[in-house]
Amino acid sequence: MIGVDDVRAAAARLAGIAHRTPVVTSRTLDERAGATVFLKCENMQRMGAFKFRGAYNRIAQMTQEERERGIVAFSSGNHAQGVALAAKLLGARATIVMPSDAPASKLAATRGYGAEVVEYERARSHREEIAQSLCDERGATLVPPFDDERIIAGAGTAALELLDEAGNLDAIVTPVGGGGLLSGTAVAVHGVDEHIAIYGVEPETGDDVRQSLERGQVVRIPVPQTIADGLQTQAPSPLTFDIMRAHGVRVVVVSDNDLRAAMRFAFERLKLVVEPSGAAGFAALLSGALNLAGKRVGVVISGGNVDAERYAALIAIT
Amino acid sequence: MIGVDDVRAAAARLAGIAHRTPVVTSRTLDERAGATVFLKCENMQRMGAFKFRGAYNRIAQMTQEERERGIVAFSSGNHAQGVALAAKLLGARATIVMPSDAPASKLAATRGYGAEVVEYERARSHREEIAQSLCDERGATLVPPFDDERIIAGAGTAALELLDEAGNLDAIVTPVGGGGLLSGTAVAVHGVDEHIAIYGVEPETGDDVRQSLERGQVVRIPVPQTIADGLQTQAPSPLTFDIMRAHGVRVVVVSDNDLRAAMRFAFERLKLVVEPSGAAGFAALLSGALNLAGKRVGVVISGGNVDAERYAALIAIT
Numbered sequence: 001m002i003g004v005d006d007v008r009a010a011a012a013r014l015a016g017i018a019h020r021t022p023v024v025t026s027r028t029l030d031e032r033a034g035a036t037v038f039l040k041c042e043n044m045q046r047m048g049a050f051k052f053r054g055a056y057n058r059i060a061q062m063t064q065e066e067r068e069r070g071i072v073a074f075s076s077g078n079h080a081q082g083v084a085l086a087a088k089l090l091g092a093r094a095t096i097v098m099p100s101d102a103p104a105s106k107l108a109a110t111r112g113y114g115a116e117v118v119e120y121e122r123a124r125s126h127r128e129e130i131a132q133s134l135c136d137e138r139g140a141t142l143v144p145p146f147d148d149e150r151i152i153a154g155a156g157t158a159a160l161e162l163l164d165e166a167g168n169l170d171a172i173v174t175p176v177g178g179g180g181l182l183s184g185t186a187v188a189v190h191g192v193d194e195h196i197a198i199y200g201v202e203p204e205t206g207d208d209v210r211q212s213l214e215r216g217q218v219v220r221i222p223v224p225q226t227i228a229d230g231l232q233t234q235a236p237s238p239l240t241f242d243i244m245r246a247h248g249v250r251v252v253v254v255s256d257n258d259l260r261a262a263m264r265f266a267f268e269r270l271k272l273v274v275e276p277s278g279a280a281g282f283a284a285l286l287s288g289a290l291n292l293a294g295k296r297v298g299v300v301i302s303g304g305n306v307d308a309e310r311y312a313a314l315i316a317i318t
Numbered sequence: 319m320i321g322v323d324d325v326r327a328a329a330a331r332l333a334g335i336a337h338r339t340p341v342v343t344s345r346t347l348d349e350r351a352g353a354t355v356f357l358k359c360e361n362m363q364r365m366g367a368f369k370f371r372g373a374y375n376r377i378a379q380m381t382q383e384e385r386e387r388g389i390v391a392f393s394s395g396n397h398a399q400g401v402a403l404a405a406k407l408l409g410a411r412a413t414i415v416m417p418s419d420a421p422a423s424k425l426a427a428t429r430g431y432g433a434e435v436v437e438y439e440r441a442r443s444h445r446e447e448i449a450q451s452l453c454d455e456r457g458a459t460l461v462p463p464f465d466d467e468r469i470i471a472g473a474g475t476a477a478l479e480l481l482d483e484a485g486n487l488d489a490i491v492t493p494v495g496g497g498g499l500l501s502g503t504a505v506a507v508h509g510v511d512e513h514i515a516i517y518g519v520e521p522e523t524g525d526d527v528r529q530s531l532e533r534g535q536v537v538r539i540p541v542p543q544t545i546a547d548g549l550q551t552q553a554p555s556p557l558t559f560d561i562m563r564a565h566g567v568r569v570v571v572v573s574d575n576d577l578r579a580a581m582r583f584a585f586e587r588l589k590l591v592v593e594p595s596g597a598a599g600f601a602a603l604l605s606g607a608l609n610l611a612g613k614r615v616g617v618v619i620s621g622g623n624v625d626a627e628r629y630a631a632l633i634a635i636t
Contacts, residue, residue: 022340024362043589044342264626271361271622273589304589308582312630
């Protein structure tokens, strides 16, 4: 199992490449949560999400020959852009398999980073098969969104920066989809201080990680219906599950209304654009789903990629 | 005339009270501007704008007796909230004269900081007269939005932090309304390095400061029609004019479309909520109105207070 040294090695690879994103505070948030909260703004990371860290750390460890044969990823979200940008910076050919009904802005952004986009129709074909056949044809390497120790170690580097800036913390909270960010955070944080509690926040309709940790085995659920498009995973991987379990991670859930309220809070009070998934961590503190009164709490805001039209609808008062 | 020591004294008063706001960078902005740009995020300041700095520095220098007699300000914008919050923190009674058709959110925010709001009808009465009669009745002190050396020195503290974080700069750019931020910035910056060029950016329909500097005297214009509601001043004050002139400040203008494009850029790329006035500085770099190719440039993002509905309309692609 990976340790904090792997995260530190990832941090060294990312130095001067990834943004060292700001850590911000809000007295209003502190009053609402009854806690002292430090927000790590990975929505301000390159390509708009923490995903760049893991993708870069993964591709940086490929040989020149592997990079020339290329990499393949499938994603309709931030992983696509993270891989595309990291590949461009590291001189690797990237092919991203994306659904043809993905938002035009995400298709354009991925192509904008120089990646080849292979579109598929969700109803007619499976992206895993398309990606695998591309790998077989080309001898390319599949870069998964979270089921990879180098991806996980890269994701954990945000927590190291947060600890460095905020000083002693009692708890760290992150959104959890497949568990890459949360398991990387646990590894990083417990390598520095094993007494810090680690919390993940899922949408209530997509509590696969909570169920998995409660039952002591990976539980697969149907595709969750939620506005948090980055947290629609159906199950953690055995790798992320084992790490989260070993580190005693606890998971709470929030509703879509909690996520919208948190996005509005970020708009009005923090002046930060946060995507629905990215708001899950502090949504749990604002809604009371997670009560850490009296504690010093670090929260990762994981991403800020959302179309203007959708954003306007989500932050509107209804 | 005030000097950098006044700004340093203001910074000492604000230490631990005002946020030390983040300085962020964007490779895309650098490519578009051909420069190395450092953005000082005063939209993330307390109450959402740099105005808090000046208001606090002004009220902190009042005696306890003066604070008890109270302060009066007139503003439909960020100055209202800045004064209200600073007064609350310093135990002063605040009365803010605001038009009855001001956005409900701004009236509510000002009251939320504990200030008394006196509403008036724009068509029927003059806010200066109302404010003056309140001062006369109560023995209260009028706190103006920019025509005050302590307000100007407070505003300049943002530039000191920016220089401290960004290192050597060739130029600094800020929005300019009445000239409080720009003159405070000039005083602060030239107290550190007199070779740094100082630029202000105005809406093209509201170029009172540009005209004033060109003619060598204060020029008054009709109320400008622009989306930059914080930059609708009709003239600099003799005080801010003299400082800007003495420091060789240069002014360029941007269109409302340039401001909207900059707000969208901040939304999409920086994940920052910026109000129209707040975007003027980097709008000039993005639009080409200000060409600082090859230079290291600091830009103050001055505020982020904008209603959700208006924001949605402004960042929409049209």
